Amino acid sequence: MAGENGYIVDVKELTKKFGNFIANDRLTFNVSPGEIFGFLGANGAGKTTAIKILCGLSSPTSGEATIAGYNVYRETEKIKQNIGYMSQQFSLYEDLTVYENFRFYGGIYGLSRKVIRKRTEELLHELNMEKVKNRVIHSLPLGWKQKLAFSVAIIHQPKLIFLDEPTSGVDPITRRQFWEMIYKTAQDGITVFITTHYMDEAEYCGRVSIMAEGKIKAIGSPNDLKSQYDAHNMNDLFIKLVRN
Amino acid sequence: MKRFFGFVTKEFYHIFRDVRTILILFGMPIAQILIFGYVITNEIKDVNIAVLDHSKDEVTREITDKLLSSGYFILNKKLETNDQIQEEFEKGDIREVIIFGDNFARKLQKEKAADVQIITDASDANTANLVRNYTQAIINDYVKEKNATILQPARLVPEIRMLFNPELKGTYMYVPGTMAMILMLISAMMTSITIAREKEMGTMEVLLVSPLRPAQIILGKVAPYVMLSFANAVSIIVLGYFVFGVPVQGSLVLLLAESLLFITLALSLGILISTVSTGQQMAMFISMFALMLPTILLSGFIFPIENMPEILQWLTLIMPPRWFITIIKNIMVKGTGLLFVWKETLILVGITLVFIVLSVRNFKIRLE
Amino acid sequence: MINTAVSIKNVKKTYGEVEALHNINVDVSEGELFGFIGPDGAGKTSLFRILVTLLLPTEGAASIFDMDVVKDFKKLRRILGYMPGRFSLYQDLTVEENLNFFATTFGTTIKENYYLIESIYKQIEPFKKRRAGALSGGMKQKLALSCALIHKPRLLVLDEPTTGVDAVSRSEFWDMLGNLKKMGITVVVSTPYMDEAGLCDRVALIQKGRLLSVDTPQNIMNGYDEDLWAVRSKNIYKLIEDLRQLEEVSSAFPFGEYVHVSTPPDRINQKMIENLLEKKGHDTVEVKKIGATIEDCFMKLMKN
Numbered sequence: 001m002a003g004e005n006g007y008i009v010d011v012k013e014l015t016k017k018f019g020n021f022i023a024n025d026r027l028t029f030n031v032s033p034g035e036i037f038g039f040l041g042a043n044g045a046g047k048t049t050a051i052k053i054l055c056g057l058s059s060p061t062s063g064e065a066t067i068a069g070y071n072v073y074r075e076t077e078k079i080k081q082n083i084g085y086m087s088q089q090f091s092l093y094e095d096l097t098v099y100e101n102f103r104f105y106g107g108i109y110g111l112s113r114k115v116i117r118k119r120t121e122e123l124l125h126e127l128n129m130e131k132v133k134n135r136v137i138h139s140l141p142l143g144w145k146q147k148l149a150f151s152v153a154i155i156h157q158p159k160l161i162f163l164d165e166p167t168s169g170v171d172p173i174t175r176r177q178f179w180e181m182i183y184k185t186a187q188d189g190i191t192v193f194i195t196t197h198y199m200d201e202a203e204y205c206g207r208v209s210i211m212a213e214g215k216i217k218a219i220g221s222p223n224d225l226k227s228q229y230d231a232h233n234m235n236d237l238f239i240k241l242v243r244n
Numbered sequence: 245m246k247r248f249f250g251f252v253t254k255e256f257y258h259i260f261r262d263v264r265t266i267l268i269l270f271g272m273p274i275a276q277i278l279i280f281g282y283v284i285t286n287e288i289k290d291v292n293i294a295v296l297d298h299s300k301d302e303v304t305r306e307i308t309d310k311l312l313s314s315g316y317f318i319l320n321k322k323l324e325t326n327d328q329i330q331e332e333f334e335k336g337d338i339r340e341v342i343i344f345g346d347n348f349a350r351k352l353q354k355e356k357a358a359d360v361q362i363i364t365d366a367s368d369a370n371t372a373n374l375v376r377n378y379t380q381a382i383i384n385d386y387v388k389e390k391n392a393t394i395l396q397p398a399r400l401v402p403e404i405r406m407l408f409n410p411e412l413k414g415t416y417m418y419v420p421g422t423m424a425m426i427l428m429l430i431s432a433m434m435t436s437i438t439i440a441r442e443k444e445m446g447t448m449e450v451l452l453v454s455p456l457r458p459a460q461i462i463l464g465k466v467a468p469y470v471m472l473s474f475a476n477a478v479s480i481i482v483l484g485y486f487v488f489g490v491p492v493q494g495s496l497v498l499l500l501a502e503s504l505l506f507i508t509l510a511l512s513l514g515i516l517i518s519t520v521s522t523g524q525q526m527a528m529f530i531s532m533f534a535l536m537l538p539t540i541l542l543s544g545f546i547f548p549i550e551n552m553p554e555i556l557q558w559l560t561l562i563m564p565p566r567w568f569i570t571i572i573k574n575i576m577v578k579g580t581g582l583l584f585v586w587k588e589t590l591i592l593v594g595i596t597l598v599f600i601v602l603s604v605r606n607f608k609i610r611l612e
Numbered sequence: 613m614i615n616t617a618v619s620i621k622n623v624k625k626t627y628g629e630v631e632a633l634h635n636i637n638v639d640v641s642e643g644e645l646f647g648f649i650g651p652d653g654a655g656k657t658s659l660f661r662i663l664v665t666l667l668l669p670t671e672g673a674a675s676i677f678d679m680d681v682v683k684d685f686k687k688l689r690r691i692l693g694y695m696p697g698r699f700s701l702y703q704d705l706t707v708e709e710n711l712n713f714f715a716t717t718f719g720t721t722i723k724e725n726y727y728l729i730e731s732i733y734k735q736i737e738p739f740k741k742r743r744a745g746a747l748s749g750g751m752k753q754k755l756a757l758s759c760a761l762i763h764k765p766r767l768l769v770l771d772e773p774t775t776g777v778d779a780v781s782r783s784e785f786w787d788m789l790g791n792l793k794k795m796g797i798t799v800v801v802s803t804p805y806m807d808e809a810g811l812c813d814r815v816a817l818i819q820k821g822r823l824l825s826v827d828t829p830q831n832i833m834n835g836y837d838e839d840l841w842a843v844r845s846k847n848i849y850k851l852i853e854d855l856r857q858l859e860e861v862s863s864a865f866p867f868g869e870y871v872h873v874s875t876p877p878d879r880i881n882q883k884m885i886e887n888l889l890e891k892k893g894h895d896t897v898e899v900k901k902i903g904a905t906i907e908d909c910f911m912k913l914m915k916n
Binding site: 041042045165170173174187222233234 | 907
């Protein structure tokens, strides 16, 4: 399951350099199973670089990191098998039906047809979207697509899911429904690792880290951080930490 | 005017900062001309021939010896009857048969003219053409030598027959052909892509909302490519001359002017393509299929128009490269002037105007 | 008397079967900072493209400073500053070259209108030799704004300038817009971030091609016609589910660390909510009455 000390994400002194440019400067943090962890930061602070390393898509320059107990240098295939990923850009194949999308992504993770069918039914049932199973993605509203994309990303029941600005541009009600899905997922034991520019969403996270200029400036629960830095909301806190 | 120059400057930045563009602009013309130049080679060696000598006299023997000692030809067989000619060609061992008429030497001396017939296997048209040219040159050479010793010059005009491809026109002209192809490619494809790129990147939106007029946008985008294409045309001519010895017999000014006309035509076609495509990829595909293939296949560049099915022959009439190739062939190879190519020139001017009108009409001042 | 800068009358836009804009009516006064607030797909971009003369409305008419966006598009293109939703500068040109190009395009120079962009441009000036493609999100946005401003437009139209930009750059960007307003430039801006509504003089809430409300942010918030409570307890997820079970509750949505609970006016009080929740097994329940935010209003209007 998780790594030696029980963390699903365990990062020590993780550094990534591009030539002279230090994109990630000795990042150290960990995430426990079932946590909703908000990975916040300014544009260009190095969030994307870090997420790429944690997903096994790129190797760090130095430092240690394990995901679900697997090493990011050597066991990237195992990492990929155990995580889900969804971003604003990554979405479903617009010209395939809902079920075809589930089948395709389930197939990628080596699920049998039977399992795919069962998982699809479960997930669509949760979304209350059984009716659209055979509709082409293209014909669905944006909010629905977003929720379906999330379901597809957890079809293989990963231990950890990375969500990269999943709610960008979504209307406020759908955004909240989306967060309810996230809560539900976390309660089912899947760890959620999320980035967002909506600072109110940062409050929904169990813990957050705030990055600027390649470093983690602060890490902790939203409440602890707010009192520690004397900020009355996350927006305040973010601006205080990033401006300095 | 300042706006225009500002635009052109910007365009040059785009060109010079993109390695791919630079490669296509400068690398490709050179590569193409070298490839075509060497593939359609003008060197022949050890070609198998047969001789059917009806006279078997001194002169025919001398000519045969001269041919065989040139290093280009190998005597595969001596034929005895006309019936054997077809037979030998069908076996496929020989590429050429040279037939001397009877009483060759006597006729040459008395009538100052004798019959020599050259028959080549033109299923490989290029080789056939070269073989014919070499044979003819050697025979002419012989006649010239002879003439130096006799007072009255003798005429020896070989009768030439191309088997399987009777006319054999329009093959030995890779320089005009490549030039047409490269100018088409650079001018039309590059402009269509560069305009399509502005659409794709969303910058066209900003340009449209500025006071720039559509004509200014188009001219600004096209002007750098006019210059670069012209530079390309010049370098092709230079390369043709120095590397492959293709001379410019006619007026260089006329040649350059015609090139400029063809560039304008290709550019307006490029603009037209860009107005109907939404992105770079689409522009590229249209350019490839609408320009490249017809330029190569239907212009007479590689496949002689005379041998095409009639429908395709009609189709070549609207292929601008066809006319352009005719024009430069005339100017470069035959050395003729505008008097002989005004018709083709006029056709090109007409096509250009049609393209310009269509693209101005099609250019959208708003988004779809 | 204040002049009308933008007048949109019964504007409709359809793409085939799809109706992107449904009968839009809005007036923006000269000198106003006006916001269109709504999610993706609300029709903001279509509306803005109609305003900047890039699209023709299917029905209705729009004018800017009394010039029609269809007939007088040539005149309008001289006085409009437009920043499309996508970053639309030349990525292979440097910061300075981009700015120069746009200045020349509009027949002006950087020097002439430098005062207008100074406060924005000086933040990216140290990187003026850098290619625009290599800038960070916040810097790209500042450059794009500089380019849209360099010809001193009378109306600035900004399509989602802050989308995908971090909170710091966003707040800086709104400061800049405030400054431009002070210089007398009318600004029409769209955003999916509801919290930015408060920074506009007036806003139009837009959803699925329809306007939900057009007013000052304050008036919109005052117009919330139910009681609103901020509630929190240890287990937020269970809290939301339990609140939704209560018949007095018309909606319950998470808002940051609290849950916003909407109840019909004077139906229920703080004590009653606390009791109900304690009965459901929640301890350390905190309940307070609050005023609505724009987001609360938007969600309420959306549901109607």
